Amino acid sequence: MALAHGLQACWSTPIFSSEGKVLGSFAVLSREPRSPTPQHEKIIAQVTHLAAVAIERKRTEQDLRRSEAYLAEAQGLSLTGSFGWNVSTGEIIWSKETYCILGYDRTEKPNMNLVLDRVPGEDRALVQKIIDRATRDGTDLDFGHRLLMPDGVVKHVHVVARATKAESGAIEFVGAVMDVTEQKRAEAFVSGEKRLLEMIARGSGLASVLDALCRFGEEMSGNVLISILLVSADGKSLRHGAAPSLPKSYTEAI
Structure with a gap:
């Protein structure tokens, strides 16, 4: 199909939800034969992730509106x-x-x-x-x-x-x-996701964002404590990223 329109290269990457379900496909096309560079791959990964966030958020909002409509109808019946x-x-x-x-x-x-x-x-x-x-x-x-x-x-x-x-x-x-x-729960999810995206957009520090993400997960899950570990620069170990509700002794041990 791409060749018929004068396009000589096409790289297609699936867009996955947070649960691993396919939400769509992200395609990069070129009028010249070429292969993706490491920079292209990095940009594709970032953009597909943002696309997944946007799609999931929109679906959550739609589900919330649908739920509110069902609830209004149920109240009358x-x-x-x-x-x-x-x-x-x-x-x-x-x-x-x-x-x-x-x-x-x-x-x-x-x-x-x-x-x-x-x-x-x-x-x-x-x-x-x-x-x-x-x-x-x-x-x-x-x-x-x-x-x-x-x-x-x-x-x-x-x-x-x-x-x-x-x-x-x-x-x-x-x-x-x-x-x-x-x-x-749906209202809290949409509100919490919006808060996190606003923090990212403002350029808040990674530590603050990860702390907020942990607290959001704990609020949504109930009776759990969440920790995030980050892969070290050499890729050989894990280091503490965030664990706002866990004892300091635990994070220091990591």
């Missing part, structure tokens, strides 16, 4: 888990999905303490304040918060509930709880 709460009697009813989101067996009798036990300590006072205000004033609930599961996994949920008041004055809430963990 079926909120993930439902619940009812009679404030005066303390009786609470959870759907099967609500039990699943909160991580409790269906033999457990629902109560507010079970909910608050899943809220991280640093968030608990704010969640309690929001609930107290709604029960006192009889206002609707619409807020998000985190859940800390027994295995250390952190979930993000969004709670929506309509407050109704009986003739006796008793307040009852009927609502839903949505697990929006994946949406939050």
Whole structure:
């Protein structure tokens, strides 16, 4: 095909995602017969990497927009888990999905303490304040918060509930709880990637970029510590690159 258009040389390099999947191809063409020089190969490697970053970022943004559209549609059709709460009697009813989101067996009798036990300590006072205000004033609930599961996994949920008041004055809430963990994760990924690319564009030092990259990986992975090792100039050994959360004794040993 290239020859038909007067092109005598073509070097094609696949563009790989971070997971090793082929995203496309990067081609260099010439009107004269030639082979790639080491400088050409270096530029091709750099450009294909940047192309992969750009393609993956665009797809992530598209996935996020698609996820938000699906979520908006789902809210109009079926909120993930439902619940009812009679404030005066303390009786609470959870759907099967609500039990699943909160991580409790269906033999457990629902109560507010079970909910608050899943809220991280640093968030608990704010969640309690929001609930107290709604029960006192009889206002609707619409807020998000985190859940800390027994295995250390952190979930993000969004709670929506309509407050109704009986003739006796008793307040009852009927609502839903949505697990929006994946949406939050996608938002955090796009935001973190943007921060790292901005650091690279500003010419931040490699140590700062690698530290930020480690912290970003730790935030996204949860309960892990990340280290980056760099190949030495002679290619025969590895040296410390970044490990912001690991003990200093560990990095010094490397």
